[in-house]
Amino acid sequence: MGADLKVIGNADQDAQVECQIRDLTVTFTTDSGEFPALNHVNLDIIKSKITAIVGESGSGKSTLGLAILNGVAFPGKVTEGSVDFAEHGNVLKLRGKALRHFRGPVVGTVFQASQNAMNPLARVGKQILDLGRSHHYKDPRKLLHEAENLARRMAMDPSRVLTAYPHQLSGGMRQRMGIIMALVLKPKVLLLDEPTTALDLLTQSAVLEIIRSIHRERHLTTILITHDMGVVAEISDYIVVMYAGRVVEQGSTHETLRDPRHPYTRAILRAIPRLTGDLNRARPLEGSPPDLTQIPATGCVFRSRCSYRVPQCDLVAPILESVDTGHFVACHQEGLIRD
Ligand SMILES: Nc1ncnc2c1ncn2[C@@H]1O[C@H](COP(=O)(O)OP(=O)(O)OP(=O)(O)O)[C@@H](O)[C@H]1O
Numbered sequence: 001m002g003a004d005l006k007v008i009g010n011a012d013q014d015a016q017v018e019c020q021i022r023d024l025t026v027t028f029t030t031d032s033g034e035f036p037a038l039n040h041v042n043l044d045i046i047k048s049k050i051t052a053i054v055g056e057s058g059s060g061k062s063t064l065g066l067a068i069l070n071g072v073a074f075p076g077k078v079t080e081g082s083v084d085f086a087e088h089g090n091v092l093k094l095r096g097k098a099l100r101h102f103r104g105p106v107v108g109t110v111f112q113a114s115q116n117a118m119n120p121l122a123r124v125g126k127q128i129l130d131l132g133r134s135h136h137y138k139d140p141r142k143l144l145h146e147a148e149n150l151a152r153r154m155a156m157d158p159s160r161v162l163t164a165y166p167h168q169l170s171g172g173m174r175q176r177m178g179i180i181m182a183l184v185l186k187p188k189v190l191l192l193d194e195p196t197t198a199l200d201l202l203t204q205s206a207v208l209e210i211i212r213s214i215h216r217e218r219h220l221t222t223i224l225i226t227h228d229m230g231v232v233a234e235i236s237d238y239i240v241v242m243y244a245g246r247v248v249e250q251g252s253t254h255e256t257l258r259d260p261r262h263p264y265t266r267a268i269l270r271a272i273p274r275l276t277g278d279l280n281r282a283r284p285l286e287g288s289p290p291d292l293t294q295i296p297a298t299g300c301v302f303r304s305r306c307s308y309r310v311p312q313c314d315l316v317a318p319i320l321e322s323v324d325t326g327h328f329v330a331c332h333q334e335g336l337i338r339d
């Protein structure tokens, strides 16, 4: 399977695809009807690189993360599309043992708010051993040794954190433990959903640096879900901007931050002062984040907040098109958008 995954339009000639997502559509059934949380998402996740997935609250980032793990649960449902991993095929078809082997040993995951998801009744070290056992890990001592090393790298005392119960750790420590549990089985893909939100800025920066160095050492493919553009700029190689369940822009982080083409990407970049360094130029993004029940079925999903809106935006949803090698944008007016 792996050899079939070809990179389309990447500026980096050596880039290989780890995960290829095609037409991925996830709907949630609610009392008021069925709504697409992901709408025909097409995406190549590049091997051994860090891909950041960004967008406001409700844009579908966590749903995309879950779908990558074949973990969308009721009332959500994958209604269309595929998620192909090199060597594993379409993971949406995996069941039972094959799916258990995929989650954890192949893709290590930190779920959003996972600092609150540990078992409160078991010591952290025991939870790591249980994790190893559930994946038939042969050598428990080696596993603990690996966890101790990672704890040390994350500036925590292993003898303390591994013998503690989760409530004896701070939120930031639990969040770092979550990252350790994702890494301890030595997966080849790391999927992190808002992994540093409970950390203060200094610790966040240190933890991101550690994630980046482990990513490099182990040649991981890392998918980082975040709403924080500062984090994106600091750590990622590629960026995927989502709005209302659609990918509106994607490209290399360098190129996309240097020359953002979608009005939404430009708006979120303008809204943060710390990238430009000029507080007076920071302008908050107007309007409310997308509400699944209010997303129009036709036309561009961003148009109600867009100052470049033209009649065509009401009628036709723009498709993701190449504006430069490896840089894709879904906007009818892209050519006109310049400061
Ligand atoms: N279990 C559910 N039932 C109904 N709707 C859901 C459910 N889970 C998610 N949704 C909806 O799907 C959309 C996408 O949600 P998702 O959690 O993927 O967004 P997100 O980008 O991760 O947001 P955040 O930044 O707040 O984490 C939202 O409109 C949300 O309300």
Ligand SMILES: [Mg+2]
Pocket: 061, 062, 063, 112, 193
């Ligand atoms: Mg989320």
